[in-house]
Amino acid sequence: xxxxxxxICLSILNRLISNSPxxxxxxxxxxxxxxxxxxxxxxxxxxxxxxxxxxxRIDWIIKQFIKFPFKRLEPYVLNVLRIAxxxxxxxxxxxxxxxxxxxxxxxxxxxxxxxxxxxxxLRNICRNKGKINYxxxxxxxxxxxxxxxxxxxxxxxxxxxxxGYKETEKLLNALNETPNxxxxxxxxxxxxxxxxxxxxxxxxxxxxxxYSPSGIIIKRLHRDVSDMEEYREGLFFVQDEASQICAxxxxxxxxxxxxxxxxxxxxxxxxxxxxxxKGKIISLDINPKRLLILAQTLKKEDMEDIVFPIAGDGCSAxxxxxxxxxxxxxxxxxxxxxxxxxxxxIKWTKKEEDIxxxxxxxxxxxxxxxxxxxxxxxxxxxTCTISKEExxxxxxxxxxxxPEFSLLDISKEFPWLKELVNENGFLRTYxxxxxxxxxxxxLFEREE
Numbered sequence: 307x308x309x310x311x312x313x314i315c316l317s318i319l320n321r322l323i324s325n326s327p328x329x330x331x332x333x334x335x336x337x338x339x340x341x342x343x344x345x346x347x348x349x350x351x352x353x354x355x356x357x358x359x360x361x362x363r364i365d366w367i368i369k370q371f372i373k374f375p376f377k378r379l380e381p382y383v384l385n386v387l388r389i390a391x392x393x394x395x396x397x398x399x400x401x402x403x404x405x406x407x408x409x410x411x412x413x414x415x416x417x418x419x420x421x422x423x424x425x426x427x428l429r430n431i432c433r434n435k436g437k438i439n440y441x442x443x444x445x446x447x448x449x450x451x452x453x454x455x456x457x458x459x460x461x462x463x464x465x466x467x468x469x470g471y472k473e474t475e476k477l478l479n480a481l482n483e484t485p486n487x488x489x490x491x492x493x494x495x496x497x498x499x500x501x502x503x504x505x506x507x508x509x510x511x512x513x514x515x516x517y518s519p520s521g522i523i524i525k526r527l528h529r530d531v532s533d534m535e536e537y538r539e540g541l542f543f544v545q546d547e548a549s550q551i552c553a554x555x556x557x558x559x560x561x562x563x564x565x566x567x568x569x570x571x572x573x574x575x576x577x578x579x580x581x582x583x584k585g586k587i588i589s590l591d592i593n594p595k596r597l598l599i600l601a602q603t604l605k606k607e608d609m610e611d612i613v614f615p616i617a618g619d620g621c622s623a624x625x626x627x628x629x630x631x632x633x634x635x636x637x638x639x640x641x642x643x644x645x646x647x648x649x650x651x652i653k654w655t656k657k658e659e660d661i662x663x664x665x666x667x668x669x670x671x672x673x674x675x676x677x678x679x680x681x682x683x684x685x686x687x688x689t690c691t692i693s694k695e696e697x698x699x700x701x702x703x704x705x706x707x708x709p710e711f712s713l714l715d716i717s718k719e720f721p722w723l724k725e726l727v728n729e730n731g732f733l734r735t736y737x738x739x740x741x742x743x744x745x746x747x748x749l750f751e752r753e754e
Contacts, residue, residue, distance in 0.1 A: 311346040312389065312408055315353040319385040322358070322651075329354055329651050337530075348528045356396055357388045359482055359650040362456040364391045367438055371430050383420060386412045390428050394435065402432045447471060451478060460658040461643070468694050473738075477692070480738035485647040487524040487531060488515065489542040490550050493580045494607075496541050498522060504536065517723060518550040520580070540607060545573055546645075548735040548745035551723065552635070552688045553577045555716060555733065555747055561585050562632035567620045567675045572600035572613065574637060579609050588631075589615045590623060621667075621674040630680040638668045640689040640696050644744020647737055665695045672704045676711065676752075684714075685750045690743055692736065697746040701732075714749040 318332045333354055337347055357364065368387050369376050379387070390409040393400050406428045413424040441449035448466065452459045455478035465474040491498040498520055505512035505524065515521030522542070531537050531544055558564055558578045562585050566575045569589035578587055591597050597615040604610045618626050620636070641656050641664055642649065672687060679685050687704075689696050705711060715731030717724040728734045733747035 311342060311350045312353075312412065314340060314342070314350050315357075315389055316382075316385055316412060318350075318354050319357060319388065320382060323381045323385070329358055330649065334530075344529055347530070352397070353389055353392060355484070355650055356392045357385075358654070360392060360396065360456045361388065361654065362458075363453060364388050364395075364456075366440070366453050367391055367395070367431065368427070370438060371427050371434075380416075383413060383416060383424065386424060387427065390424075391431065394428075394432060406432065451475060455479065455482060457481075457653055461653070461656075464658075464661075465692065468692075476738040477736060480736075480741075481646045483647060483737075485737075485741075485743075487527045487544065488546050488550075489522050489524065489531070490518070490545040490577060491520045491522060492541050492543065492607075493520055494583075495539070501536065501541055504541075515547045515550075517726065518547045519554070520577075521545075521547045521550050523547075543573060543576065545577070546648075546743040546745075548644075548733075548740070548742040549573070549690065550577065551726070551733065552637070552686060552745070552747050553581060555720060555723070555749055556633050556635050556684065556686050558582045558585070558587075558633055563629065564588070565590060565623070565627075565631040565634045565675070565678060567623060567634060567636045567671065568638055569600065569615070570596050570637070572603060572615070574635060575600070575613050576603065576607065576609065578635075579607075579612050582612075585612060587613045588627075589613055590618050590620055590626075591615070592617070592619050619674075621670040623675045624677040627678055630683070631678050632680055632683050634675060634679050634683070634685040635688070636671060636675055636685065637688045638671055638696075640664055640668070640691040641693055643691045643693055644735075644737070644746075645690050647743065661693055661695050665700060668696060668700045669703060672700065673707070676704075676708060676750075679752045681752055681754050683752050685711075685752070687748045687750070689746045691746065692744040697748075698730070698732070701748045711750045711752055714751055716747065716749050719749065 314336050318336055321332055322329060333351060337350065368391060386409050390405050393405045394402055406425065409428055410421050410425045413421040440454050443450040448459055448462050452462045457478055465477060491501050498514060502512050502514060502522055511525040512522050515523055536542060553574050558581050560582045564578060564587045566587055566589045569575055569591045572589050575587050575589045589600060594617045597617055600615050604613050641661055642652050646652050676685065687701060705713060713731060716733050717727035717731065726733050726735055726740060735742045735745045737744055
């Protein structure tokens with residue numbers, strides 16, 4: 307593919323409009339086929355994710371400088387404008403005249419008239435950069451937060467109702483920040499301290515996470531982790547600290563039989579192998595393609611005698627297994643709202659009605675999986691979302707239907723995590739408070 311980072315940005319954004327895969331998948335596909343150097347690759351990632359992250363605010367700005375209905379802008383031209391406006395407002399290394407000239411050159415593909423129109427719009431924006439009128443913060447607080455921080459109004463309203471206006475404003479700001487890379491050390495191959503030393507010797511700014519005993523934060527990594535020698539050697543896996551902590555809460559022990567009920571690619575199953583070293587982990591997932599990828603990872607990591615992938619629906623897990631499990635992990639399908647920092651697409655792909663649908667699915671999963679737990683066994687319910695409907699309300703209804711289960715206070719079971727546990731005993735992490743993805747974890751015990 308020709309070395310032209312801006313053309314790649316435009317191609318990716320045009321593909322996304324036509325309901326193509328998530329931006330990270332498209333980015334990987336395009337960059338793998340390009341001959342861009344490290345700097346240009348970082349530029350493409352910045353532009354694409356930045357335009358997606360700030361799309362609503364960018365469009366608001368554009369609307370104030372056009373003299374015709376916004377809907378008349380065809381997608382190609384709109385994305386040319388979005389790329390330019392993002393650079394004008396959120397990047398300071400490229401001169402504004404160069405940004406405008408590049409946008410005009412891209413617009414020429416649609417004719418001289420369109421190119422002149424784009425030129426006029428962008429030059430007007432540059433002249434009036436600091437004169438944007440946003441919704442009034444006092445009269446229309448939801449509209450202001452939605453527009454200024456670029457989030458759909460339904461989501462802003464939902465979070466204001468759940469955590470209040472001030473906390474929502476802080477949360478929105480944090481979710482728009484580009485997070486550091488967080489990795490989990492493969493403790494079967496190297497210690498965390500040794501891996502940190504190795505990364506630092508290569509000039510990387512790496513340091514241990516505060517809570518996860520195996521986590522490492524890498525700051526300002528301007529390259530794909532898959533290009534790192536340590537990654538190819540299997541010395542680490544990419545996994546946010548909040549996600550890493552959940553396996554420690556389940557506290558798997560050697561020789562236990564454990565069910566990973568919504569295993570996906572098996573990130574947590576593999577982590578549990580590192581903790582128990584021997585035992586049996588059943589990785590159940592409804593998607594066979596994910597399990598095939600997991601099987602390849604297990605073969606590569608020599609874990610095939612501990613983790614056993616099985617295709618099946620967790621909602622009917624009780625009918626799939628004759629045995630009972632010592633521990634169960636339910637990493638439930640969810641809206642993923644807690645991971646918007648890493649996946650800004652979620653702002654626009656998730657709809658308000660999805661929350662109710664996912665909540666119903668999560669309740670069915672708990673009902674389907676919980677009978678598989680031994681008496682005195684422990685089970686955790688995990689999501690990566692910031693939504694009471696998918697978290698506290700799911701747990702509350704489950705306990706009403708299943709009096710044989712009790713809720714354990716995670717802060718009492720694991721005092722080292724007390725700063726991450728709320729007054730109800732749930733693990734609750736927030737990007738703006740803990741600098742982690744937004745995660746929820748509830749710990750249950752089945753009574754005699």
